[in-house]
Amino acid sequence: MRLWGANLSVASGLRLGMLALMLGLSACASLPEGHQADARDPWERYNRAMFSFNTEVDDAVLRPVAKGYRDVVPEPLRDAISNFIGNLSDMITTIHHLLQGEAGKAGNAAARVFINSTVGILGLGDPASSVGYGKTKEDFGQTFGRWGAGPGPYFVIPLLGPSTVRDTAGTAFDFAADPFNLVFQVGSATEMGFQITRLVDRRASLLDGESTLDALSFDRYVSVRDAYLARRNQQISNGDVPAQSQDPVNGDSPK
Amino acid sequence: MTRHLICAAALCLWTLASPAWAQTQSSTPDGLIKSVTQDVLESIRTDRSLQKGDLSRLNQLVDQRVMPVVNFSRMTALTVGVNWRKATPEQQERLMAAFRELLLLTYADALRQVQDTTVQVRPARYEAEDTDVVVRTFVLRTGKEPIQLDYRLQKTPEGWKIYDFNVLGLWLVDHYRAQFAQLVSAKGLDGLISALQAKNQTLRQGVQAKAGT
Numbered sequence: 001m002r003l004w005g006a007n008l009s010v011a012s013g014l015r016l017g018m019l020a021l022m023l024g025l026s027a028c029a030s031l032p033e034g035h036q037a038d039a040r041d042p043w044e045r046y047n048r049a050m051f052s053f054n055t056e057v058d059d060a061v062l063r064p065v066a067k068g069y070r071d072v073v074p075e076p077l078r079d080a081i082s083n084f085i086g087n088l089s090d091m092i093t094t095i096h097h098l099l100q101g102e103a104g105k106a107g108n109a110a111a112r113v114f115i116n117s118t119v120g121i122l123g124l125g126d127p128a129s130s131v132g133y134g135k136t137k138e139d140f141g142q143t144f145g146r147w148g149a150g151p152g153p154y155f156v157i158p159l160l161g162p163s164t165v166r167d168t169a170g171t172a173f174d175f176a177a178d179p180f181n182l183v184f185q186v187g188s189a190t191e192m193g194f195q196i197t198r199l200v201d202r203r204a205s206l207l208d209g210e211s212t213l214d215a216l217s218f219d220r221y222v223s224v225r226d227a228y229l230a231r232r233n234q235q236i237s238n239g240d241v242p243a244q245s246q247d248p249v250n251g252d253s254p255k
Numbered sequence: 256m257t258r259h260l261i262c263a264a265a266l267c268l269w270t271l272a273s274p275a276w277a278q279t280q281s282s283t284p285d286g287l288i289k290s291v292t293q294d295v296l297e298s299i300r301t302d303r304s305l306q307k308g309d310l311s312r313l314n315q316l317v318d319q320r321v322m323p324v325v326n327f328s329r330m331t332a333l334t335v336g337v338n339w340r341k342a343t344p345e346q347q348e349r350l351m352a353a354f355r356e357l358l359l360l361t362y363a364d365a366l367r368q369v370q371d372t373t374v375q376v377r378p379a380r381y382e383a384e385d386t387d388v389v390v391r392t393f394v395l396r397t398g399k400e401p402i403q404l405d406y407r408l409q410k411t412p413e414g415w416k417i418y419d420f421n422v423l424g425l426w427l428v429d430h431y432r433a434q435f436a437q438l439v440s441a442k443g444l445d446g447l448i449s450a451l452q453a454k455n456q457t458l459r460q461g462v463q464a465k466a467g468t
Contacts, residue, residue: 034441036433135400215361215458218434218450226433227425234403234424 032219040229041154050156051221057159058203066203078204080124085198087116087123088179089137095177096138100146108133138235140177141170145236154225162228284388284408284415285379291324292374292392308363308462317359326409326416327355333419334431335447338439346444353451360458372396374404386410389421 031044041047070078090113097106112135115128129135144166145151152165163171175181180198184191217223299305304312331351332339342350377391387409394402405421419428438447 032437032441034437034439036437036440038433134395137400215357215454216430218454219437222434222437223430226430227423230425230430231423 041225043153043155047154047156048221050158054159054161062203066200066207069200070204070207081197082201083126084123085201087113091179092177093136093138096143099143105136109136139170140173141167142235144170154229162224167232285376285390287415288390288392288406289376292376296374308465310363310462313359313363324417326411326418327351329418330428333428335435336432338444342444349448353448353455356455357451360455360462363462
């Protein structure tokens with residue numbers, strides 16, 4: 001009970017701190033010239049400020065570390081680490097498919113875990129992909145979405161990046177159901193080591209794409225937001241193509 | 256996620272680099288995408304200079320092969336949105352030229368990152384009288400989630416033409432339109448053209464630096 005109470009007070013302290021941070025950031029964020037308001041992003045001033053804060057942290061810490069990791073650790077080892085982490089996430093994905101009533105996909109994910117944990121030696125390899133069990137990835141945000149929860153406003157989470165109100169709640173559940181926490185003691189050196197490795201692995205996988213993302217962006221904030229929202233929408237609709245919202249040139253073909 | 260987006264963007268631009276002859280066996284939209292995809296995967300695989308991002312080689316390829324299957328003027332008009340009608344013919348020409356180069360440079364940069372992939376084209380569902388069809392494809396990679404890549408095609412007197420593509424849920428025309436509108440609203444149409452040209456300049460330097468030319 002005492003521990004629970006302590007957790008609560010830490011949580012509310014964090015919440016207060018976050019609120020203060022949000023208010024402070026909102027006050028100083030400004031919108032770019034010619035800015036186009038987006039109905040999905042009512043908190044844009046805060047979000048832009050947090051996005052640039054996150055970018056600064058990334059530039060200072062995470063990206064350099066990920067680059068070093070990629071340069072120092074040989075590719076076969078990095079692949080093995082990615083596969084191991086992926087195998088744990090396949091276990092969670094199996095449960096999510098079940099929660100979403102997708103028995104076939106749950107079976108596929110379960111087969112992946114079985115094959116990769118055995119033939120793939122504890123998940124270090126991914127032979128399942130080669131024999132037709134393709135990878136899928138699900139999380140609580142997607143499951144809530146399948147159950148009918150709308151995304152709510154776009155929200156940039158401090159340090160974690162792009163999200164929505166629904167996906168922020170989903171992320172909290174994802175942390176709670178984290179397979180690392182089930183296998184290792186929470187807060188132990190091993191657990192921390194794995195968490196950091198996972199973070200670096202994830203960041204390193206994004207390095208290659210950055211220059212192309214920049215090529216696609218005239219306002220990086222808008223690019224990242226639109227890409228995130230579109231991707232989540234697609235993941236939840238399981239790939240059904242959303243129609244284009246409108247023909248902006250009034251339905252005419254220009255030439 | 257970003258990496259998926261990028262790889263898919265690369266493939267999608269890549270796939271646009273189709274041979275003109277592919278059209279002959281492509282009276283259906285999904286047939287067109289299929290023959291184009293297979294052919295382009297093959298030609299990139301066998302051309303080292305393209306993988307490295309050789310711009311003149313790429314330019315040549317795009318002119319010969321991409322342009323015949325893309326309705327590029329429509330694509331540009333859609334990204335510029337309502338402001339397209341306010342543009343003079345001269346501005347429209349400059350917009351198209353700058354936008355074309357933007358796609359070309361994005362493509363050149365992304366090419367270096369795409370390897371070991373196969374593409375699965377889904378049969379398109381449409382009626383005989385439809386003139387606007389979406390073709391869904393999946394880019395398959397070992398150990399990773401497939402990337403969904405969709406093409407929107409329009410039936411024209413010269414056959415089916417691509418005018419938009421969707422990477423992981425994001426229609427590229429929509430994606431550019433929001434940002435172009437912001438630029439036009441701040442700096443006018445000429446400001447948008449300048450911004451595109453400045454972006455192209457930066458990208459060109461980056462691609463050339465990496466290609467070692």
